[in-house]
Amino acid sequence: MSVPSVQQPDFEARSPWSRYNDRQEAALSPAISPIHAEMTIPGSKSLTNRALLSAALASGTSELTGILKSDDSYWCIDSLRRLGIPITVEGECAIVEGGGGAWPIRHGELYVGAAGTVARFLPGALAASHGEWILRGSKRMSERPIAPLVHVLSSLGAKIRYLEQPEGLPISILGNGLSGGTIHMPGDQSSQFLSGLLLAAPYAHEPLTVYVKGPIVQRDYVEMTLATMKQFGASFHVSGDGQTIAIQPGPYKAQALSLEPDVSTCGYFWALAALTNGCIRIKDLPADTRQPDIKLLQALERMGCTTTVESNAVEVRGTGQLKGGFTMSMNEWSDQTLTMAALAVFADSPITLTDAAHIRHHECDRIAAICLELAKLGIRTDEHPDGLTVYPGQPRPARLNPHDDHRMAMALSLIGAKTDGIRIADPGCVSKTCPDYWERLDALGIGVQLQ
Ligand SMILES: O=C(O)C1=C[C@@H](OP(=O)(O)O)[C@@H](O)[C@H](O)C1
Numbered sequence: 001m002s003v004p005s006v007q008q009p010d011f012e013a014r015s016p017w018s019r020y021n022d023r024q025e026a027a028l029s030p031a032i033s034p035i036h037a038e039m040t041i042p043g044s045k046s047l048t049n050r051a052l053l054s055a056a057l058a059s060g061t062s063e064l065t066g067i068l069k070s071d072d073s074y075w076c077i078d079s080l081r082r083l084g085i086p087i088t089v090e091g092e093c094a095i096v097e098g099g100g101g102a103w104p105i106r107h108g109e110l111y112v113g114a115a116g117t118v119a120r121f122l123p124g125a126l127a128a129s130h131g132e133w134i135l136r137g138s139k140r141m142s143e144r145p146i147a148p149l150v151h152v153l154s155s156l157g158a159k160i161r162y163l164e165q166p167e168g169l170p171i172s173i174l175g176n177g178l179s180g181g182t183i184h185m186p187g188d189q190s191s192q193f194l195s196g197l198l199l200a201a202p203y204a205h206e207p208l209t210v211y212v213k214g215p216i217v218q219r220d221y222v223e224m225t226l227a228t229m230k231q232f233g234a235s236f237h238v239s240g241d242g243q244t245i246a247i248q249p250g251p252y253k254a255q256a257l258s259l260e261p262d263v264s265t266c267g268y269f270w271a272l273a274a275l276t277n278g279c280i281r282i283k284d285l286p287a288d289t290r291q292p293d294i295k296l297l298q299a300l301e302r303m304g305c306t307t308t309v310e311s312n313a314v315e316v317r318g319t320g321q322l323k324g325g326f327t328m329s330m331n332e333w334s335d336q337t338l339t340m341a342a343l344a345v346f347a348d349s350p351i352t353l354t355d356a357a358h359i360r361h362h363e364c365d366r367i368a369a370i371c372l373e374l375a376k377l378g379i380r381t382d383e384h385p386d387g388l389t390v391y392p393g394q395p396r397p398a399r400l401n402p403h404d405d406h407r408m409a410m411a412l413s414l415i416g417a418k419t420d421g422i423r424i425a426d427p428g429c430v431s432k433t434c435p436d437y438w439e440r441l442d443a444l445g446i447g448v449q450l451q
């Protein structure tokens with residue numbers, strides 16, 4: 001098994017929308033009664049960054065309401081502005097004056113922070129246009145895979161060079177238009193490579209047919225990409241088995257869109273209802289969302305909770321004792337693996353989470369990191385190459401390290417909602433997707449001391 005190593009915070013990747021980077025830890029005290037609340041959740045990171053990029057490529061002015069304001073969307077907006085796209089942000093609304101497929105500023109350095117979506121969505125959009133740019137990311141983002149995307153973009157005409165290390169950021173991209181034709185691409189390491197290519201594909205000179213070799217992890221994110229492309233007027237055909245996608249050339253048209261709340265963030269609050277035998281109702285979430293983490297609801301049902309999906313709200317009601325004793329594939333909704341691991345601590349028997357080897361390449365090696373941190377609480381885990389088994393137990397007080405990973409911090413905080421003496425280091429890291437996470441916990445009755 002991998003040797004656990006603790007990832008240190010990379011503060012450069014924290015944006016002006018981040019908070020609490022001067023605080024050493026969040027000291028938590030459990031809720032004294034079941035948590036009951038009705039709440040709204042900020043916009044989806046995935047939808048925000050897809051919509052921002054599509055709007056920047058489009059002809060005309062788009063209005064995006066309900067955007068997420070976090071590090072990941074900040075670095076997306078920052079990069080697009082550096083490419084010369086005027087973007088005005090007022091509250092949770094972004095007005096984007098699209099460049100019609102050309103970037104007004106044709107050279108410069110772009111910094112993507114720790115955002116996988118920005119690192120993997122921008123290269124295609126740059127390669128499809130004309131200019132020369134350098135793309136740089138956080139320390140961790142520079143370790144995360146990018147080569148399969150670089151490989152296909154190069155085969156379609158881009159000149160891309162690795163500047164410091166083989167197969168990682170930073171890279172230089174000389175965009176000279178994408179040729180089109182047919183290409184093969186793997187989807188087993190990250191769905192984002194595919195999404196990044198697809199988002200740019202309408203700007204290729206000729207129709208582009210993408211054959212996906214083998215399984216696609218978190219396939220629903222590719223569906224989300226295609227849905228956004230369709231909203232912006234793209235034309236494409238997907239084969240019955242979903243492995244072949246043929247995209248016609250044609251520019252995006254500006255749109256006025258209202259974005260869904262971030263279901264990955266909703267997950268922590270539904271988990272709080274589950275853990276405290278409370279009830280959390282999240283408003284403004286459409287029942288037919290494509291966001292894959294909605295599958296958490298099925299897992300919570302299996303653990304004994306009651307879930308209610310209405311046309312525009314989703315409610316989770318907890319239970320006195322969560323049930324375990326099952327194995328669950330996390331392949332399709334792996335951002336919730338850490339949430340499931342935290343819930344499993346309080347189940348009545350072990351839970352095994354599988355099929356998520358790719359999360360070793362996320363913000364940290366999430367499988368090794370969660371095993372390491374749960375061990376500090378005296379919780380037994382078995383680490384597997386593609387997941388882990390969590391054995392329930394009574395956690396002891398501990399100071400936990402989130403490994404510079406927002407989801408590690410938010411998932412570990414769930415344990416602090418049930419157990420005395422839990423402290424989470426580097427509380428600022430939640431700003432990758434939810435900068436006001438600690439205020440939200442506090443408002444729900446969990447004691448949060450940021451010190
Ligand atoms: O396309 C997207 O918006 C995302 C795709 C997934 O990444 P991978 O496919 O790289 O696992 C997911 O984990 C990430 O949070 C968001």
Ligand SMILES: C=C(OP(=O)(O)O)C(=O)O
Binds near residue numbers: 114335362
């Ligand atoms: C994997 C994640 O992010 P990224 O978009 O950086 O891949 C995540 O948010 O859990």
